[in-house]
Amino acid sequence: MHHLLSENVQSGDWKNEKHVPVIQAPANVKKDETFELVISIGEEIPHPNTFEHHIKWIKAFFKPEGAKFPIEIATVSFDAHGESDIYSDYFGTVKTKIQGSGTLYALSYCNIHGLWENSIPIVCE
Amino acid sequence: MHHLLSENVQSGDWKNEKHVPVIQAPANVKKDETFELVISIGEEIPHPNTFEHHIKWIKAFFKPEGAKFPIEIATVSFDAHGESDIYSDYFGTVKTKIQGSGTLYALSYCNIHGLWENSIPIVCE
Amino acid sequence: MHHLLSENVQSGDWKNEKHVPVIQAPANVKKDETFELVISIGEEIPHPNTFEHHIKWIKAFFKPEGAKFPIEIATVSFDAHGESDIYSDYFGTVKTKIQGSGTLYALSYCNIHGLWENSIPIVCE
Amino acid sequence: MHHLLSENVQSGDWKNEKHVPVIQAPANVKKDETFELVISIGEEIPHPNTFEHHIKWIKAFFKPEGAKFPIEIATVSFDAHGESDIYSDYFGTVKTKIQGSGTLYALSYCNIHGLWENSIPIVCE
Ligand SMILES: [Fe+3]
Ligand SMILES: [Fe+3]
Ligand SMILES: [Fe+3]
Ligand SMILES: [Fe+3]
Numbered sequence: 001m002h003h004l005l006s007e008n009v010q011s012g013d014w015k016n017e018k019h020v021p022v023i024q025a026p027a028n029v030k031k032d033e034t035f036e037l038v039i040s041i042g043e044e045i046p047h048p049n050t051f052e053h054h055i056k057w058i059k060a061f062f063k064p065e066g067a068k069f070p071i072e073i074a075t076v077s078f079d080a081h082g083e084s085d086i087y088s089d090y091f092g093t094v095k096t097k098i099q100g101s102g103t104l105y106a107l108s109y110c111n112i113h114g115l116w117e118n119s120i121p122i123v124c125e
Numbered sequence: 126m127h128h129l130l131s132e133n134v135q136s137g138d139w140k141n142e143k144h145v146p147v148i149q150a151p152a153n154v155k156k157d158e159t160f161e162l163v164i165s166i167g168e169e170i171p172h173p174n175t176f177e178h179h180i181k182w183i184k185a186f187f188k189p190e191g192a193k194f195p196i197e198i199a200t201v202s203f204d205a206h207g208e209s210d211i212y213s214d215y216f217g218t219v220k221t222k223i224q225g226s227g228t229l230y231a232l233s234y235c236n237i238h239g240l241w242e243n244s245i246p247i248v249c250e
Numbered sequence: 251m252h253h254l255l256s257e258n259v260q261s262g263d264w265k266n267e268k269h270v271p272v273i274q275a276p277a278n279v280k281k282d283e284t285f286e287l288v289i290s291i292g293e294e295i296p297h298p299n300t301f302e303h304h305i306k307w308i309k310a311f312f313k314p315e316g317a318k319f320p321i322e323i324a325t326v327s328f329d330a331h332g333e334s335d336i337y338s339d340y341f342g343t344v345k346t347k348i349q350g351s352g353t354l355y356a357l358s359y360c361n362i363h364g365l366w367e368n369s370i371p372i373v374c375e
Numbered sequence: 376m377h378h379l380l381s382e383n384v385q386s387g388d389w390k391n392e393k394h395v396p397v398i399q400a401p402a403n404v405k406k407d408e409t410f411e412l413v414i415s416i417g418e419e420i421p422h423p424n425t426f427e428h429h430i431k432w433i434k435a436f437f438k439p440e441g442a443k444f445p446i447e448i449a450t451v452s453f454d455a456h457g458e459s460d461i462y463s464d465y466f467g468t469v470k471t472k473i474q475g476s477g478t479l480y481a482l483s484y485c486n487i488h489g490l491w492e493n494s495i496p497i498v499c500e
Contacts, residue, residue, distance in 0.1 A: 005186060005230040005242045006131035008195050034464055051301035056197070056329070061130060064459055069239030070133050072181070072454040074463050079306070079447040083361050084439055085474045088449050089409055095464035096455065105130040111333050114194030117130045159339055176426035181454070189334055197329040199338050204322040204431070205346065208486050209314055213324050214284055214345035224335045236458050255436060255480040255492045256381035258445050306447070311380060319489030320383050322431070355380040364444030367380045 009107070009115040018045035019116045021058050021106035028123045034097045039076060039106050041090035053112045054081040055090045064102040100124050134240040143170035144241040146183050146231035153248045159222045164201060164231050166215035172235070179206040180215045181234045189227040225249050259365040268295035269366045271308050271356035278373045284347045289326060289356050291340035303362045304331040305340045314352040350374050384482070384490040393420035394491045396433050396481035403498045409472045414451060414481050416465035428487045429456040430465045439477040475499050
């Protein structure tokens with residue numbers, strides 16, 4: 001009985017569990033300087049991409065050190081799952097800038113296996 | 126230090142805390158019969174709606190009793206926060222049908238105060 | 251050969267063509283006073299809702315009389331198309347307020363039959 | 376008096392008009408082989424990124440030659456516009472695969488200046 005949605009958000013090691021969103025960003029970035037942030041699923045273990053079973057979106061958030069609330073940076077929505085045999089891979093690169101160190105989070109959704117999350121620290125000077 | 130995004134999802138009593146998404150649905154619904162589901166924020170205590178501070182979206186999920194994963198039902202995105210003095214209220218009615226009892230969840234996002242959640246049980250016969 | 255996406259947006263009479271989004275709003279609203287706006291698809295002629303063929307979203311826009319650009323009011327995304335036999339109907343009620351007369355627009359997307367649109371005038375005093 | 380939303384979608388040369396979404400993809404791709412698709416705004420002439428004025432999203436579509444309807448490939452939503460001085464740049468790389476030549480489209484939205492579009496042909500063998 002999980003009364004909270006957040007208790008239903010799953011995590012794990014993305015090298016073993018294909019649903020876990022992977023976050024790639026430089027370990028160190030400069031204050032107020034644009035950097036690339038990659039959010040993806042399934043690069044190690046591919047996830048199905050069919051009408052019946054697919055990843056719908058990945059969201060990226062950032063929470064500055066000492067802050068209370070995560071800020072939404074970007075959402076990448078994967079919209080083609082076989083229409084005319086067109087497929088959207090579960091991969092997105094976005095660009096952002098921040099003002100200090102903190103934590104990058106990713107939240108993703110599989111239409112069969114629900115919500116998954118991951119996070120990495122990022123140092124910003 | 127919250128390493129998991131899900132540890133940053135806040136909850137509370139919507140009568141006292143203006144960010145908590147409110148879920149309204151019939152206490153009892155019939156199997157495979159469409160019902161209305163209302164997701165909203167701030168009906169008791171209004172939340173600001175300005176360029177600098179506003180609610181961006183509410184998502185609704187459902188998890189059948191005994192199931193492991195929540196299924197996304199609908200997302201309502203509030204897109205106008207003062208453009209030409211047009212405002213989107215934090216209110217959405219959607220329609221859905223389910224096959225058995227379970228839990229309805231809402232997840233919402235304030236651009237300043239982060240992620241909030243709520244849930245209610247629903248009986249389906 | 252349609253070089254512009256906008257040339258691929260289809261319209262028609264929603265009573266005969268099931269893809270056309272229907273917009274329902276009061277014919278007259280008061281300046282700066284919240285009103286309900288219903289966007290839906292298929293109330294006259296139902297549209298399929300299967301993994302392979304479904305409506306994904308409807309967006310609502312408003313353009314004040316004399317203004318140049320439409321403002322996005324809300325997006326309703328229909329996310330369940332048979333997962334655990336849960337279905338999202340193509341229906342959303344949102345609430346908004348405006349400052350003067352103009353045109354309400356809806357834009358919707360079927361994963362097989364592409365983009366569709368509709369509009370209605372609204373008088374605001 | 377534009378009764379159709381599609382008549383309000385603007386286009387132009389992205390080198391002179393900062394709102395026009397830029398689409399970058401290989402001129403030639405292989406059938407059923409993943410390629411990178413970049414959608415962005417403002418690389419030549421930067422667009423403001425403030426609470427009051429910003430780009431909210433870019434959508435990418437593909438229409439195969441001879442097909443009637445564009446298929447949505449991906450949506451990139453830019454969600455941070457100054458919250459804690461965090462900013463989302465108007466840039467997204469996604470990955471997709473197609474089965475034949477056609478047209479790639481982008482549709483984007485500025486909260487002040489409305490809807491904009493662009494397209495490029497893509498050869499697929
Ligand atoms: Fe899965
Ligand atoms: Fe708030
Ligand atoms: Fe259709
Ligand atoms: Fe603009």
